[in-house]
Amino acid sequence: MLGIWAEDDEDSSNAPSPAAASLRPKFSSGINFKPSKVDSPLSRTQSPQSRNESPEPSSSRPGLGGGSATSRSSSFRQASSNSPVVNKEFAKFASHGTGFGMKMLQKMGWQVGKGLGAEGEGIINPIETKQRPTRMGIAFKGFDERTTQHKEEAARRGEVPSDEEMEEVTTKTKKRRDAWKKDALTPSVEKEETPSKPRKQKTVYKTASEIIKESAASQPVADKIIDMTGPAARELTSLSQVRSQSPTMLETSTRLPELRHNLRLIADLSLSDLDHLTREKRLAEVRAQNLEHEREQLQKRLDSDDAEMKRVDELQRIGREIEAISKSALATGAFEQGDITAMFGEHFKLLETQYSEEFKAFGLDAMVVSVWAPIMKYGCVRWDVLSSPTWASDLVSRWRRLLPCNDDLSRNDDVMDIDGGFQGKQRNGRRGAGSERTLLMTPFESMMFTIWLPKVRSAINNTWNPREADPIIHLLEAWSPPILPLFIYESIIDQLILPKLSKAVSDWDPRNDPVQIHTWIHPWLPTLKAWRLSAIFTSIRQKLSVILRQWHPSDESALHILEPWKEVWDANPMEKLIVKSILPKLTQVMRTEFVVNPREQNLDPLVWCLAWKDLISPVLTGQLLDNEFFPKWLDVLYKWVTLNPMDINWDEVGQWYSWWKQVFASYGLDDNPVIKSSFRKGLEMMNRASSGERVENPAVVAAR
Numbered sequence: 001m002l003g004i005w006a007e008d009d010e011d012s013s014n015a016p017s018p019a020a021a022s023l024r025p026k027f028s029s030g031i032n033f034k035p036s037k038v039d040s041p042l043s044r045t046q047s048p049q050s051r052n053e054s055p056e057p058s059s060s061r062p063g064l065g066g067g068s069a070t071s072r073s074s075s076f077r078q079a080s081s082n083s084p085v086v087n088k089e090f091a092k093f094a095s096h097g098t099g100f101g102m103k104m105l106q107k108m109g110w111q112v113g114k115g116l117g118a119e120g121e122g123i124i125n126p127i128e129t130k131q132r133p134t135r136m137g138i139a140f141k142g143f144d145e146r147t148t149q150h151k152e153e154a155a156r157r158g159e160v161p162s163d164e165e166m167e168e169v170t171t172k173t174k175k176r177r178d179a180w181k182k183d184a185l186t187p188s189v190e191k192e193e194t195p196s197k198p199r200k201q202k203t204v205y206k207t208a209s210e211i212i213k214e215s216a217a218s219q220p221v222a223d224k225i226i227d228m229t230g231p232a233a234r235e236l237t238s239l240s241q242v243r244s245q246s247p248t249m250l251e252t253s254t255r256l257p258e259l260r261h262n263l264r265l266i267a268d269l270s271l272s273d274l275d276h277l278t279r280e281k282r283l284a285e286v287r288a289q290n291l292e293h294e295r296e297q298l299q300k301r302l303d304s305d306d307a308e309m310k311r312v313d314e315l316q317r318i319g320r321e322i323e324a325i326s327k328s329a330l331a332t333g334a335f336e337q338g339d340i341t342a343m344f345g346e347h348f349k350l351l352e353t354q355y356s357e358e359f360k361a362f363g364l365d366a367m368v369v370s371v372w373a374p375i376m377k378y379g380c381v382r383w384d385v386l387s388s389p390t391w392a393s394d395l396v397s398r399w400r401r402l403l404p405c406n407d408d409l410s411r412n413d414d415v416m417d418i419d420g421g422f423q424g425k426q427r428n429g430r431r432g433a434g435s436e437r438t439l440l441m442t443p444f445e446s447m448m449f450t451i452w453l454p455k456v457r458s459a460i461n462n463t464w465n466p467r468e469a470d471p472i473i474h475l476l477e478a479w480s481p482p483i484l485p486l487f488i489y490e491s492i493i494d495q496l497i498l499p500k501l502s503k504a505v506s507d508w509d510p511r512n513d514p515v516q517i518h519t520w521i522h523p524w525l526p527t528l529k530a531w532r533l534s535a536i537f538t539s540i541r542q543k544l545s546v547i548l549r550q551w552h553p554s555d556e557s558a559l560h561i562l563e564p565w566k567e568v569w570d571a572n573p574m575e576k577l578i579v580k581s582i583l584p585k586l587t588q589v590m591r592t593e594f595v596v597n598p599r600e601q602n603l604d605p606l607v608w609c610l611a612w613k614d615l616i617s618p619v620l621t622g623q624l625l626d627n628e629f630f631p632k633w634l635d636v637l638y639k640w641v642t643l644n645p646m647d648i649n650w651d652e653v654g655q656w657y658s659w660w661k662q663v664f665a666s667y668g669l670d671d672n673p674v675i676k677s678s679f680r681k682g683l684e685m686m687n688r689a690s691s692g693e694r695v696e697n698p699a700v701v702a703a704r
Contacts, residue, residue: 086113087125115156123153315351315358319367322347326371340372340395352401359402368402369443377451385459389475397483403444405485445485453488460496466504467520472497476527493528498536505539510547510561518564530568537569541577548581553589553608558582559615566615578616583624586612590628596636598656603663610667622674630678633660634698637682641689650690657682 090112094102116122128149132138139145146154206214227234325343328334334343341348348368351359359365376392383391396403441449456475464472481489501524508517517540524533544561551558562582566574586609594605606629613621640653661670661679669675681698688695 090125121157123149125149311355311358315355315362315364318347318350318355319364322367322371326374330374336378340375341398344371348399348402352399356401360404365402365404366443368399369447372403373447373451376447380451380455383455385456385475386463386471389471390478393478393483400483403442405442405445406439407482407486445488448485448488453491456492457496460492460500464500466500467515469520469523473523473527493532497528498532501533501536502539505536505543508540508543510543510557516561516564518561518568522564522568525568537565537573540565541569541573545577545581548585551581551585553585554604556611559611562615574615575617578612578620582612583616583620586624587628590624594629594632596632598636598640598652606663610669613667613669618672621669622672625672626674626678631698634678634682634685637685638695638697641686642695645692648689650686653686657686 091099091102110116113124114120115124128147130145130147132143132145136143224235322344325347329343351364351368355364379392460472476489476492479489501521505517505521510517521533521536521540530537544558548558562574562577589605590609595602609624616624637653637657641648657679664670664672664675685695685698
């Protein structure tokens, strides 16, 4: 920026130095200019001619706050004339240190007394603070928050507000401060011009006589007046006729007061009596309807009870007849035939079809069991379980609806106790002595548990041979739930059949037993399922793994023993047994006993191994042949094709190659990836040798 500097005095001795002149710029009156930037020492020794050049008018400079001095207020002129001077204690603290900060600023062109920034527009002195009075808010009561330094810097930059602006701010602050005072900011002129609030009109009440007098004094009304006070409508000419014809309100309200009072009392009493009678009538009607409804309900209940009594009487008659038949059968010995249907079929059918609800409600299954139990007991004495396993199952199945058990209500909550007791949900809904709910046996369950089950238990434990599975399998199929209670059925399997089968498996000797074990274990699979026999399967695999330690692949009995279990055992247990007990034996026989000899080939070791192809997975089969057969086969082929070309008969080589492919194809292994890859290597070896190319030893190639 350009600046106007004061001319030097005539006496050069009193003239300030160029540095002092740069630190103390003199401005023309009324004009605020910024000092020019000192770029080098040459700028501080300007010639008087350059310093006396006229600057541009201040009015053409934007942002300087106006043109001439007369347009400025006195305060602004005072602030602009007193430019900021360097504080006498400026950089006093630097005397106690190295003054590194000031030195760095001076290296970058800054000088003492000039503002910060490239153009010197920043502050000259350090920032000052101004303490606000205690407990006073910001700018409270027009308190000026600016410091002297701030005002000087603002004046230097031309940012000082005018006196009008300061006065307006002060006035607004005073108005806000005095706003609570009444009429403090409202001039008297505004008070006079403000319209007053209109007053509310006072209501004036007039009597009928006053209205008639006012209407009579006024001009006659030309409109018609219709008198509707009489029995017929009359047309009147004036309101005076209304006064003369009809009595006044005062007259009508004051005549015969005693009579009026008595009539009013009589009317009120009559109205009250009428309301009371109406209310009583409605209550009586509602009460009559309720009584009629109750009578109908009682009549229906009475009719239902009568019908129920008749049905109960009929049930008693049926019960007496059943009791009489039972006593007669016991006396005459007819129950020995054991034909329940012939003796009680007609009565049981009535109970099943016509009286099913009463049968359940009264628990008549106890009556049925009471006449059935003697017959069941007598029949079980003579019953041969193994020869006739289905005895009485058809009769129980026929009348199963008359023999309820706890399975009919909840099949999943029944628990059979180890000692033979039955626990679960109680039949009548009552809780037992313990903390858990206990199911009581039904009469049918009690009969089967105490009469039928002991006979079956005795036959299985004492007579039955586990290798003869058919009798017990027929027994379980004929008496399977829901014919037999579930807990009795499970008890037979868990406590009688499975223990006996486990003992038979533990006594089985695979070496000397001529009967294959699968012949008497597999028949149980449809009835007992594989998950029940899992423990027996584990025992069989353990016995086989022990026997296979001294087994030789030439013995085909191991294959005949394991082959039937392929579809029974899971793939994982079967593969573990093969890898642990079979595959090492096959590897050993192929390594020690098999020899590839084109002149006299012995295929027995290979045949022993390939016989297990259905039990061994294709991957394991390929690994076995790739490790034990094809290295020997390729080595023989290499020696053959590397002989003297004159001694090689390629027809014989081709026939030998084709013969080996047919051997593997006969076992269905021609599609095995490992076998196909090995034969391809042999074919490539033959092609190279026949064409005269160099053939590498397959053992050397494999070692790489």
